[in-house]
Amino acid sequence: MERLPGGRRPRLVSSLGLGRRSWEVTLDEERGRLAWRDPRPPRRAGENCFVPISEIISVEETELNKKQRNIGKWQKMTKLHAFTVYYVKKARNHRWRCSDVTFWCVDEHLCNQWIQALKELLEMQKSRPKQLLVYINPYGGKRQGKRIYEQKVAPLFSLASISTDVVITEHANHAKDNLFEVNIYKYDGVVCVGGDGMFSEVMHGLIGRIQKDSGIDQNNPKASLVQCNIRIGIIPAGSTDCICYSTVGISDPVTSALHIIVGDCQPLDVSSVHHNNMFLKYSVSLLGYGFYGDILKDSEKKRWMGPMRYDYSGFKTFLSHHYYEGTIAYQPAKHTLGSPRDKDSCRTGCYICKKSEQQLAEQHKDCGLKHEEGEEEWKVIKGKFLAINAVNMSCACPRSPKGLSPAAHLADGSADLILVRKCSRFDFLRYLVRHTNQDDQFDFPFVDVYRVKSFQFTSKLSEDNESNVMDIGKKRFGQFCRDHPACCCNIVNSTWNCDGETLDSSAIEVRVHCQLMKLFARGIEENCKDEAAYSQNSAEQLL
Ligand SMILES: CCCCCCCCCCCCC/C=C/[C@@H](O)[C@H](CO)NC(=O)CCCCCCCCCCCCCCC
Numbered sequence: 267m268e269r270l271p272g273g274r275r276p277r278l279v280s281s282l283g284l285g286r287r288s289w290e291v292t293l294d295e296e297r298g299r300l301a302w303r304d305p306r307p308p309r310r311a312g313e314n315c316f317v318p319i320s321e322i323i324s325v326e327e328t329e330l331n332k333k334q335r336n337i338g339k340w341q342k343m344t345k346l347h348a349f350t351v352y353y354v355k356k357a358r359n360h361r362w363r364c365s366d367v368t369f370w371c372v373d374e375h376l377c378n379q380w381i382q383a384l385k386e387l388l389e390m391q392k393s394r395p396k397q398l399l400v401y402i403n404p405y406g407g408k409r410q411g412k413r414i415y416e417q418k419v420a421p422l423f424s425l426a427s428i429s430t431d432v433v434i435t436e437h438a439n440h441a442k443d444n445l446f447e448v449n450i451y452k453y454d455g456v457v458c459v460g461g462d463g464m465f466s467e468v469m470h471g472l473i474g475r476i477q478k479d480s481g482i483d484q485n486n487p488k489a490s491l492v493q494c495n496i497r498i499g500i501i502p503a504g505s506t507d508c509i510c511y512s513t514v515g516i517s518d519p520v521t522s523a524l525h526i527i528v529g530d531c532q533p534l535d536v537s538s539v540h541h542n543n544m545f546l547k548y549s550v551s552l553l554g555y556g557f558y559g560d561i562l563k564d565s566e567k568k569r570w571m572g573p574m575r576y577d578y579s580g581f582k583t584f585l586s587h588h589y590y591e592g593t594i595a596y597q598p599a600k601h602t603l604g605s606p607r608d609k610d611s612c613r614t615g616c617y618i619c620k621k622s623e624q625q626l627a628e629q630h631k632d633c634g635l636k637h638e639e640g641e642e643e644w645k646v647i648k649g650k651f652l653a654i655n656a657v658n659m660s661c662a663c664p665r666s667p668k669g670l671s672p673a674a675h676l677a678d679g680s681a682d683l684i685l686v687r688k689c690s691r692f693d694f695l696r697y698l699v700r701h702t703n704q705d706d707q708f709d710f711p712f713v714d715v716y717r718v719k720s721f722q723f724t725s726k727l728s729e730d731n732e733s734n735v736m737d738i739g740k741k742r743f744g745q746f747c748r749d750h751p752a753c754c755c756n757i758v759n760s761t762w763n764c765d766g767e768t769l770d771s772s773a774i775e776v777r778v779h780c781q782l783m784k785l786f787a788r789g790i791e792e793n794c795k796d797e798a799a800y801s802q803n804s805a806e807q808l809l
Pocket residue numbers: 461462463505506507508551552558561562576577580581584661663665666670695698699701702763764765766767
């Protein structure tokens with residue numbers, strides 16, 4: 267299509283067959299959509315349908331089959347030419363499906379003109395990936411990764427003309443190590459088929475590789491890390507799939523594949539975790555000490571149980587009711603407009619994330635002139651905690667649809683630090699139940715929440731060890747409190763759960779890096795059924 271005078275984008279309007287009827291079909295570049303309507307008056311509701319061009323998957327010339335050829339008088343008179351448009355159809359609960367519509371006409375030239383125009387527009391969608399590197403963990407979740415990819419995802423990638431290099435992992439860290447060896451720069455993205463652990467591997471491989479290639483030392487906790495612009499796509503096939511659920515709104519392989527195909531982009535905050543100037547791990551979802559750390563540690567021995575291991579270990583850990591003593595120091599996230607007690611959540615195109623990014627960029631510019639980040643105020647809290655949870659995102663997942671911090675933002679450069687102090691088993695259960703319902707999880711006297719940009723934790727045990735006060739009683743009585751053998755106070759440390767992986771140190775230093783990486787996702791869309799989806803559904807009812 268050629269440009270119109272005045273720089274206006276052109277429209278292609280034709281009368282094309284759809285089913286047994288003739289429709290007015292418009293390719294409107296100005297409004298970025300393909301629309302079709304029944305031109306016969308009086309108009310019945312739902313007869314205007316459109317698909318945003320950004321949500322068209324592909325277009326193909328089509329041979330009308332026998333069933334489709336039953337389109338009235340035309341079939342007897344002449345040869346028909348047809349093309350099929352494959353597009354994203356939005357269903358309930360953020361689920362996406364691939365739908366299609368076939369238009370026909372008698373004029374071969376007109377049919378080709380339409381195919382050509384649509385293909386040109388798809389070619390102009392520059393954010394769409396053409397070449398992807400795919401890692402499949404065949405043992406994640408219910409061990410369905412390979413089947414899910416082959417049956418549900420690969421056919422969609424091939425429909426969208428995406429070429430792939432597929433690696434089926436043979437051992438843990440295979441994907442991570444591989445990302446340090448391959449030419450990552452020839453790919454438009456990396457896809458991981460598996461759970462949060464698999465995502466974590468790919469993220470470590472990509473971020474680590476970029477820092478290495480840029481000469482950044484990951485062991486320096488104050489280093490300004492280089493942003494990773496190679497997007498990661500997650501095809502959920504794990505046990506929790508929290509990162510996928512929190513960034514797409516559903517854990518569904520087809521939906522995720524379609525977000526990859528249309529080239530969505532969602533920036534994501536990443537926390538770096540250090541111990542004594544030594545890099546340990548990155549985290550994007552939950553960094554949990556106490557309850558979630560203990561569940562993870564126990565559940566690792568029960569991997570053979572599959573996703574059920576978390577319920578088993580969760581129940582056991584709940585009954586053990588251990589709490590841990592320690593000190594937390596944190597720097598409040600003053601740059602962001604939001605608060606963890608907000609009623610509104612992070613949604614597609616989030617204003618708070620955009621504003622926070624700008625604020626941080628300005629602060630960094632001024633940094634040299636004013637004060638270093640490290641000099642900003644630190645707040646210190648000492649106490650006995652059942653759980654310390656730091657989340658970079660809501661951590662919503664099928665078990666907890668609102669997540670551990672429903673108002674946390676995906677890309678605001680902050681994490682929500684949730685401190686659950688020692689309380690009764692009954693109160694802790696009330697808190698856990700609120701992970702699963704609409705009630706306010708922070709509305710308890712024993713729960714505090716802060717929005718932070720960095721924090722440090724030291725357990726009482728390591729503080730004591732550091733000050734060289736060796737309590738022989740602790741050794742003799744093993745893991746139980748010497749003074750109160752039945753009090754659930756645990757003298758050994760808990761373990762940090764870092765996105766589903768255990769950390770070896772309990773004393774850690776954490777810093778949030780605003781939008782360090784990007785996903786093939788768009789955040790969670792507002793729940794209203796939008797116009798496009800409505801029209802598409804009604805179009806299908808008419809056919
Ligand atoms: C009474 C019902 C309470 C139900 C509470 C359900 C809470 C579910 C919260 C899930 C939060 C997930 C946060 C994401 C963490 C991921 O980075 C990580 C890697 O995949 N997953 C886990 O660590 C895996 C963590 C899995 C945690 C499962 C916890 C299950 C707890 C069960 C407690 C039972 C108490 C029953 C008392 C009668």
